[in-house]
Amino acid sequence: MDVELFPRERAEVAPGAVHVPQWLDAERQRALLGACRRWARPPAGLRTVRTPGGGTMTARQVCLGWHWGVVHTCPACGRAVRDNPDCPGPHWYPYAYVRTALDGDGAPVKPFPAWLAELAHDAVADALGPRAAPAEPYDIALINFYDGEARMGMHRDSDEKSDAPVVSLSLGDSCVFRFGNPRTRTKPYTDVELRSGDLFVFGGPSRLAHHGVPRVHPGTAPPELGLNGRLNITLRVSGL
Numbered sequence: 328m329d330v331e332l333f334p335r336e337r338a339e340v341a342p343g344a345v346h347v348p349q350w351l352d353a354e355r356q357r358a359l360l361g362a363c364r365r366w367a368r369p370p371a372g373l374r375t376v377r378t379p380g381g382g383t384m385t386a387r388q389v390c391l392g393w394h395w396g397v398v399h400t401c402p403a404c405g406r407a408v409r410d411n412p413d414c415p416g417p418h419w420y421p422y423a424y425v426r427t428a429l430d431g432d433g434a435p436v437k438p439f440p441a442w443l444a445e446l447a448h449d450a451v452a453d454a455l456g457p458r459a460a461p462a463e464p465y466d467i468a469l470i471n472f473y474d475g476e477a478r479m480g481m482h483r484d485s486d487e488k489s490d491a492p493v494v495s496l497s498l499g500d501s502c503v504f505r506f507g508n509p510r511t512r513t514k515p516y517t518d519v520e521l522r523s524g525d526l527f528v529f530g531g532p533s534r535l536a537h538h539g540v541p542r543v544h545p546g547t548a549p550p551e552l553g554l555n556g557r558l559n560i561t562l563r564v565s566g567l
């Protein structure tokens with residue numbers, strides 16, 4: 328990793344949304360990457376997630392603690408569909424947190440380790456202050472792997488029953504992380520470059536803000552990490 332002439336500064340991107348550059352040092356990044364490689368293996372390993380309407384997400388995902396995925400498939404058309412006018416079947420919001428990889432190999436979700444809950448707690452305390460750290464333990468990890476072509480559309484993390492801040496850790500290639508507002512998927516938003524080792528925490532008035540990843544910059548990972556592509560680990564409190 329190049330040494331910066333001027334270190335990147337921490338920034339409050341929106342109320343309750345803080346970017347802390349280089350929060351994980353090289354050794355902790357390597358350790359977290361090693362854990363992600365173990366979690367990505369079957370059973371209940373890395374999978375392709377379906378989108379409502381019959382497509383697939385370009386980032387592939389593995390979950391810990393609770394599995395987030397498609398639980399309702401339209402009986403008429405077989406797709407994870409919310410509102411398909413061509414389909415005579417009833418439609419539901421197709422996603423939920425469950426304990427098995429229902430839309431993968433059907434195996435039980437891997438456990439959420441205590442050390443990861445501690446890491447999430449420390450991340451919130453560092454980014455937002457010790458009073459912002461929730462009393463309930465962090466118990467969900469969604470780990471997304473992006474190759475150079477992968478993206479993530481604007482969305483809100485709204486399936487949790489807790490308002491505890493979301494903790495996001497990045498490894499590997501840099502990306503453009505678009506952080507918006509709770510009301511619309513469009514402007515106003517701020518584009519932030521997230522690099523390997525960066526922390527981003529969003530809670531309080533920004534807990535339900537729209538966000539997404541419009542672009543990954545291939546080949547920008549620190550060479551000593553040994554990862555082609557980008558991993559993002561989001562840690563959440565389920566409230567379930």
Ligand SMILES: O=C(O)CCC(=O)C(=O)O
Pocket residue numbers: 469471479484495504538539540559561
């Ligand atoms: O990859 C990222 O930085 C964002 C991931 C995300 O928004 C999510 O998993 O819900």
Ligand SMILES: [Fe+2]
Pocket residue numbers: 482483484538
């Ligand atoms: Fe998200």
